[in-house]
Amino acid sequence: MTAQADSDWNLGRPATTVAAAGDLDMEGPSRGTGRVCSPVPTRTGHYKADVAGQRIDEREKMKAVVGETVVAEAANEAVVRMEGNVYFPPDSVVAGVLRDSPTPYTCPWKGRAQYHDVLVGETVLDDGAWSYPDVNESASARVGRDFSGYVAFDGRQVRIET
Template sequence: MIGETVLAEAAHDAVVRVEGNTYWPPESVSADVLRDSPTPYTCPWKGRAKYHDVVAAGTVLRDVAWSYPDLKKSAVTRVGRDFSGYVAFDAREVRIEN
């Protein structure tokens, strides 16, 4: 959440937790709050990330959301679940309620 704006909402068992981050299924993320960012990043074990700016409550927060559209197969095996395209938010900028 940012202020009172809910960015994503899903059942507890629908989200994936990896390295202290909560990844939300793409269909649970409000479509109008994400704006693609050109920021590049590649995780050594998950693969290439796609960053997003969050636009909500009259605020633009740069690069506070990210996803891995094409996870490495080894990442899926490591986590035990395919979370390709799931969106995580930076908990230092966005309030995460589990």
């Protein structure tokens, strides 16, 4: 993987870099996107990221939004990015918006997933989010931190923004 500084955009601001597809090309709830994000320093030592084609300044906050309702919000440095998804820390998700779903899934490298329906007012987004309650130790080592309980949202149903 090659990290290329983008000095026109970076301007000394910290951010994170997305790994090239195939670096950790795994399948999972991301439904085969093949995108995995790994922080890679630029020449200036800052980081940049590309989530769904959008560059992200680490000083900003990530949000998961349904309609106009924010269902999760966290500082960029608190989220975990992998396979094209943004995983929010459990305490950054609004209380009461997730209901466990019976949909089964086990990722070969992360472990057993728990799908969640996302509830916003009268809207129910079936399997609109998922988490890994007990991440495999090797997955935490591979990602660089324990992301047990972190919640990712289905980008086809929930808007992820900064």
